[in-house]
Amino acid sequence: MTVKEKKRAIIFVAILILFLAYLLRVFDLEERERTSSFFDAFYAEKENTMDAVYFGTSAANRYWIPTKAYEKHGMTVYGLSTASQPMVLIKNLIKEVEKTQDPQLYILELRSSIQKPDGFNEVFIRRVTDNMKMSQNRIDAINASLDFAAKGINKVTQERASYYFPFLKYHARWDGDMDFFDFTAIETRTRYKGFWTSSKKTMRIWPQPEVERTDKSGCMDDATEEVLLDLIEFCDGLSAEVLFVVSPYYPDMTQQVMINDAAEIVKQAGYPVLEMNTSEKMKEIGLEGEKDFYNSTHVNWNGALKYTDYLSEHIDKNYDLKDRRDDPKYKSWDKAAESLNKRIEKMKSREKY
Amino acid sequence: MSFVSGQFLLFVAVVVVLFYVVPQKYKWVLLLVASYSFYLFGGVKPVIFILLSTFSTFGAGLMMGRYEKKQKKEKRRILVLLLLLNFGILLLLKYYNFFAENIDPLFRTFEYDISMPLVNIMLPLGISFYTFQAMGYAIDIYRGKYEPETNLAHFALFVSFFPQIMQGPISRYNQLAPQFFAEHRFEYKKVKFGIQLMLWGFFKKMVIADRMAILVDTVFPYYYGYDGDQVFVAMFCYAIQIYADFSGGIDITRGLAGAMGIELVQNFQRPYFAITVPEYWRRWHMSLTNWMRDYVFFPLTLSKMSNKLGRCSRKKFKGVVGRQIPSYLPTFIVFFLIGVWHGASWGYIAFGFYNGTVIVLGMMLKPLFEAVNKKLGIKEGNTLFRIWQIIRTFLIMMVGKTLVRAVSVKDGILMTLIAFDPARWDIPHLPWNMVGMGLGKNQMLVLMISCIIFFFVSFLQENGLQMRETISGQRTRVRWTIYLLGIAAVLIFGIYGPGYTAGEFIYRNF
Numbered sequence: 001m002t003v004k005e006k007k008r009a010i011i012f013v014a015i016l017i018l019f020l021a022y023l024l025r026v027f028d029l030e031e032r033e034r035t036s037s038f039f040d041a042f043y044a045e046k047e048n049t050m051d052a053v054y055f056g057t058s059a060a061n062r063y064w065i066p067t068k069a070y071e072k073h074g075m076t077v078y079g080l081s082t083a084s085q086p087m088v089l090i091k092n093l094i095k096e097v098e099k100t101q102d103p104q105l106y107i108l109e110l111r112s113s114i115q116k117p118d119g120f121n122e123v124f125i126r127r128v129t130d131n132m133k134m135s136q137n138r139i140d141a142i143n144a145s146l147d148f149a150a151k152g153i154n155k156v157t158q159e160r161a162s163y164y165f166p167f168l169k170y171h172a173r174w175d176g177d178m179d180f181f182d183f184t185a186i187e188t189r190t191r192y193k194g195f196w197t198s199s200k201k202t203m204r205i206w207p208q209p210e211v212e213r214t215d216k217s218g219c220m221d222d223a224t225e226e227v228l229l230d231l232i233e234f235c236d237g238l239s240a241e242v243l244f245v246v247s248p249y250y251p252d253m254t255q256q257v258m259i260n261d262a263a264e265i266v267k268q269a270g271y272p273v274l275e276m277n278t279s280e281k282m283k284e285i286g287l288e289g290e291k292d293f294y295n296s297t298h299v300n301w302n303g304a305l306k307y308t309d310y311l312s313e314h315i316d317k318n319y320d321l322k323d324r325r326d327d328p329k330y331k332s333w334d335k336a337a338e339s340l341n342k343r344i345e346k347m348k349s350r351e352k353y
Numbered sequence: 354m355s356f357v358s359g360q361f362l363l364f365v366a367v368v369v370v371l372f373y374v375v376p377q378k379y380k381w382v383l384l385l386v387a388s389y390s391f392y393l394f395g396g397v398k399p400v401i402f403i404l405l406s407t408f409s410t411f412g413a414g415l416m417m418g419r420y421e422k423k424q425k426k427e428k429r430r431i432l433v434l435l436l437l438l439n440f441g442i443l444l445l446l447k448y449y450n451f452f453a454e455n456i457d458p459l460f461r462t463f464e465y466d467i468s469m470p471l472v473n474i475m476l477p478l479g480i481s482f483y484t485f486q487a488m489g490y491a492i493d494i495y496r497g498k499y500e501p502e503t504n505l506a507h508f509a510l511f512v513s514f515f516p517q518i519m520q521g522p523i524s525r526y527n528q529l530a531p532q533f534f535a536e537h538r539f540e541y542k543k544v545k546f547g548i549q550l551m552l553w554g555f556f557k558k559m560v561i562a563d564r565m566a567i568l569v570d571t572v573f574p575y576y577y578g579y580d581g582d583q584v585f586v587a588m589f590c591y592a593i594q595i596y597a598d599f600s601g602g603i604d605i606t607r608g609l610a611g612a613m614g615i616e617l618v619q620n621f622q623r624p625y626f627a628i629t630v631p632e633y634w635r636r637w638h639m640s641l642t643n644w645m646r647d648y649v650f651f652p653l654t655l656s657k658m659s660n661k662l663g664r665c666s667r668k669k670f671k672g673v674v675g676r677q678i679p680s681y682l683p684t685f686i687v688f689f690l691i692g693v694w695h696g697a698s699w700g701y702i703a704f705g706f707y708n709g710t711v712i713v714l715g716m717m718l719k720p721l722f723e724a725v726n727k728k729l730g731i732k733e734g735n736t737l738f739r740i741w742q743i744i745r746t747f748l749i750m751m752v753g754k755t756l757v758r759a760v761s762v763k764d765g766i767l768m769t770l771i772a773f774d775p776a777r778w779d780i781p782h783l784p785w786n787m788v789g790m791g792l793g794k795n796q797m798l799v800l801m802i803s804c805i806i807f808f809f810v811s812f813l814q815e816n817g818l819q820m821r822e823t824i825s826g827q828r829t830r831v832r833w834t835i836y837l838l839g840i841a842a843v844l845i846f847g848i849y850g851p852g853y854t855a856g857e858f859i860y861r862n863f
Contacts, residue, residue, distance in 0.1 A: 001541040009541070012833060019837055023844060159851035161359065168850035175795045 056109025074323030079194025117152030399477030547612025554604030571791030581777030
């Protein structure tokens with residue numbers, strides 16, 4: 001092999017790697033939630049700039065407005081939640097956070113305790129694992145979630161290799177599931193520090209009839225309980241504090257009982273649980289079923305404002321988080337707040353909403 | 354381990370890198386270890402059979418080598434025993450159950466309540482290929498073509514060489530074995546050409562064959578619900594599928610061996626450009642056809658009985674027929690065996706009969722065809738006539754392959770009748786009806802474009818163009834664009850991953 005051939009081979013391999021990286025980006029998970037933009041934004045955050053990180057399902061990223069908490073208290077509580085985020089993945093997400101951040105507090109939403117392996121869906125896992133950077137932690141996350149899913153009746157665990165290499169699955173997206181924007185492969189980052197907005201839902205008002213509330217607990221799925229106990233054990237080893245929360249919504253009786261069960265377990269383990277899913281707490285927060293929800297499980301913008309206001313107040317009182325508002329290192333938070341405010345103004349100005 | 358898997362690619366990458374890293378004298382040891390490791394992926398039991406073939410053939414070779422040329426009887430005895438043992442194993446594992454299942458009803462017809470026991474052993478990977486390869490070696494030793502191998506490990510590598518174990522080609526000892534021990538230095542061109550051939554093989558297999566399989570698998574079992582033109586399309590697609598599948602697999606095999614500087618024999622020479630059925634068989638699975646020619650056809654036609662028959666026929670029949678009669682039976686036997694070699698089912702038996710009959714009939718009617726052509730003023734080499742001959746040969750082979758792929762021989766015949774019945778064609782609606790054949794519009798488009806590329810490349814090759822050499826002669830940016838597009842085509846349009854079942858190579862099962 002001549003020197004010229006060697007050089008050419010190296011250049012070709014380099015181009016090939018770039019080309020493959022481009023293909024991986026083009027043929028990635030495409031879903032309405034735009035979860036990749038949440039992870040891209042998270043990975044782009046400056047090191048050690050998160051005072052707290054909030055994990056959970058859509059019951060977290062529709063409720064918690066990080067920029068509003070920042071505007072009011074100067075705290076940087078980032079939202080790394082994804083729709084239907086499996087509880088089994090929170091451990092790995094915390095590990096992922098700790099690679100670049102050193103938060104004082106983790107806030108964990110407990111609504112995912114209603115997830116059973118039987119109802120587990122492939123996309124719950126993929127929203128998280130497909131968007132995590134390749135590492136041993138990602139592999140562990142995939143294995144943990146698939147092992148959990150394997151306990152259910154759904155065949156989520158089929159084609160395990162495609163979770164490690166999502167391209168195996170998404171290469172077939174060319175057949176009717178792509179548009180020009182996909183080929184630009186532009187990395188999009190959410191600008192709102194983990195808050196999820198939707199032009200159709202965020203401003204929508206859908207009055208909710210009151211449901212019967214209960215403080216009974218029980219019937220939590222064994223596999224889910226095992227995951228929760230494992231998560232608690234993991235939390236025991238963390239240097240950061242952990243706060244479990246239950247966001248308010250209009251659940252059926254079974255869900256309430258299961259969440260109460262999870263809250264009981266957490267309390268018994270000695271962790272604080274902020275249960276906001278009771279009629280009294282909802283009144284205290286100021287949430288009204290008539291105007292603060294866009295469906296039975298999620299608050300709208302008004303509801304999110306009230307929820308954030310209440311929770312940030314609680315955090316400010318109980319946890320010693322610094323005020324970052326005048327620190328130039330946190331300028332991106334000012335920008336994020338400005339962007340979100342503009343977006344909301346735009347949404348409000350549209351008549352149909 | 355499937356050729357279409359990350360596991361295989363990783364295995365290949367490790368072996369090729371190690372091949373150029375280990376010292377020359379250990380390269381063949383590496384290949385032997387790799388071959389048996391590869392084989393072990395299929396389980397431990399199959400290894401017993403390949404070892405049995407290896408030991409018995411090696412031992413028989415040594416024993417035959419000890420006899421003088423004149424001691425033919427002793428050598429023949431050893432050879433016959435060896436052939437009985439090895440073909441016996443093959444027959445037992447591959448054909449016995451089929452025989453037993455079909456003989457039971459026959460017994461019951463004659464009111465004998467006998468039930469033949471079934472053999473419950475998985476067919477060892479590539480048994481048809483390595484058995485024929487090893488037996489070819491033994492017959493060559495018997496004929497004194499070359500000296501027997503004296504090193505068991507060397508011989509074991511010849512039998513088990515992993516790139517070709519799954520689907521051939523069936524190599525000859527004197528062509529393949531010396532290459533294992535020749536000096537192999539890293540040659541950029543060889544590695545590059547090898548990878549290119551593998552890429553082309555993956556394209557044929559994953560983009561064309563496996564996509565066509567979706568259509569074929571949809572239509573073949575329910576052909577009665579489709580129009581004649583749709584059935585025709587499915588039959589056409591199967592003919593292309595099996596070619597793209599098998600030749601794709603062979604390209605991967607030859608490309609892999611080529612990347613290590615080992616040249617395997619060609620197995621295909623664009624068979625669908627053949628103008629007659631015999632020519633088709635000289636271009637399709639050439640290593641098997643050549644094996645049959647050298648070890649079955651020639652011994653039969655040169656036998657004393659054949660000579661007697663020849664003398665007799667020349668006396669009774671004049672002209673071409675008189676000269677050809679002695680070769681009718683060997684020809685029929687060879688093509689029947691080629692059909693049956695592929696598997697144990699009535700479909701393969703019918704395929705064998707079909708081929709044998711078509712070829713013998715072709716030989717018999719050749720003078721008639723020539724006379725008709727002469728009368729019609731059709732000159733030899735006329736382009737239009739040549740195109741007609743190519744289409745005719747393709748259609749004949751398409752029907753033959755349908756007999757194998759259809760649910761049963763009867764279904765194969767019915768499919769053919771439907772496909773060639775103009776009253777059942779609905780051409781104006783075919784573009785819309787195609788959607789109901791298992792592939793959506795986009796998939797169909799990809800398939801058509803891929804087939805055009807496949808045809809175009811084959812056409813250029815048929816006209817003497819060396820593709821890899823031609824690409825190498827292009828400017829760097831052109832070359833690299835072709836490579837990147839090829840890789841992208843396989844990665845994006847290949848049939849693999851969840852939602853698709855990566856198809857096994859069809860010939861792997863033979």
